[in-house]
Amino acid sequence: MTATTRCSLWALPAEPDRALLGAVIERLSRSVGVRPFAPHLTLVGAVPDPESAAGAIAAVATRAAPIPVMLAEVADSDEHFRCITLVARSDPPIMDLRSKCAAALGVTPGEFRPHLSLLYADCDPFDRACQRRRIGLDMPHSTVIDAVSLVRTGGHDPRSWSTEAVWELCGEPDRS
Numbered sequence: 001m002t003a004t005t006r007c008s009l010w011a012l013p014a015e016p017d018r019a020l021l022g023a024v025i026e027r028l029s030r031s032v033g034v035r036p037f038a039p040h041l042t043l044v045g046a047v048p049d050p051e052s053a054a055g056a057i058a059a060v061a062t063r064a065a066p067i068p069v070m071l072a073e074v075a076d077s078d079e080h081f082r083c084i085t086l087v088a089r090s091d092p093p094i095m096d097l098r099s100k101c102a103a104a105l106g107v108t109p110g111e112f113r114p115h116l117s118l119l120y121a122d123c124d125p126f127d128r129a130c131q132r133r134r135i136g137l138d139m140p141h142s143t144v145i146d147a148v149s150l151v152r153t154g155g156h157d158p159r160s161w162s163t164e165a166v167w168e169l170c171g172e173p174d175r176s
Contacts, residue, residue, distance in 0.1 A: 006154040007050040007164065009057065009101055010040035011094070013116070014066065014146035021116065021143075028084060028119040028131050037158040041069070041088060041116050043098045043148065044107055053150060054165055056104035061167035064100065065174070066146040067093035071116060073139055076128035080156075083121045084131050086141065088114035094145070097169075101148065120158065145169065 013021055021039035029036040047053050071086040088094060094114050102109040119131055149166040 006152070007047040007053070008042055008151050008153045009044040009047055009053075009105070010038075010149045010151055011043050011069075011097065011145045012147040012149055012166070013039055013069075014144040017141075017143040020137075021118070024135055024137065025118055028134060029121075031131065031134065032119070032121050032123065032127070034119070034121050035158045037117075037120065037161070038151075038163075039116060040149070040151075041094070041114050041145070043101050044105060046107075047105055047150065048107060049105075050150065050152075050164070053105055057101065057148060057150060057165075058167055060097075060100050060104050061148055061169055061171075063171040064097055064169045065171045066144050066169045067097055069094050069114070069143050069145055071139070071141040071143060074132055074135060075115070076123075076125075076132060078122075078125075080122055081117060081120050082115065083117070083123055084119035084128060084135070085115040085117050086137075086139075088116060090114060097145070097148075 026036045070089040072089045073087050075085050075087050147166050147168045150164040152162045
C-alpha cells in the first residue's frame with residue numbers, strides 16, 4: 001500500500017449470516033447491474049495510516065469478543081453507498097468496538113450511524129422501493145460480528161477493493 005491508499009475498517013458478520021447477507025447483496029446488485037461487495041458494517045471509513053494500522057487493530061481484536069448486533073430495519077437513501085441498508089441499533093457493543101478501533105487508530109470518532117449496506121447504487125425512490133421488496137429477510141434480524149477487516153477502498157467501484165487483513169474477535173465476553 002502507498003501512503004495515498006484509502007483503507008476502511010469493517011466489522012464482519014459471522015457465518016451463516018455472512019453468506020446469507022452476501023447472497024442478498026449479490027441478488028440486489030445483479031438486479032440493477034452493479035458490482036456486489038462483502039457484507040460489513042464500516043467502523044472507520046478512512047484509516048489514516050494503513051501501514052501501521054495492523055498492529056493497532058490486532059491488539060483490539062485479541063481483546064474484543066464477538067458482539068451481537070441487531071439489524072433493526074430496512075432503510076433507503078439517495079446516497080450511493082447507502083442506497084439500501086439494514087440499520088443497526090446503536091447498542092453499546094458495536095459503539096464500544098467502534099470507539100476502541102478509532103482510538104487505536106488515532107481517529108477522532110465522528111457521527112456513527114451503524115448500518116449494513118445491501119446495495120451501492122444510484123436509484124430513484126421507485127427503484128429503491130422495488131429493491132426493498134426483494135430483500136427477503138425478516139426484520140429485525142440479529143447477527144454476530146466475529147471479525148474486523150482492513151479493506152483497500154480507494155475507488156468507487158468495489159471491483160477495485162481488496163481485503164488487506166482480517167482479524168477474528170477472540171477476546172472473552174464481558175460477563176459483568
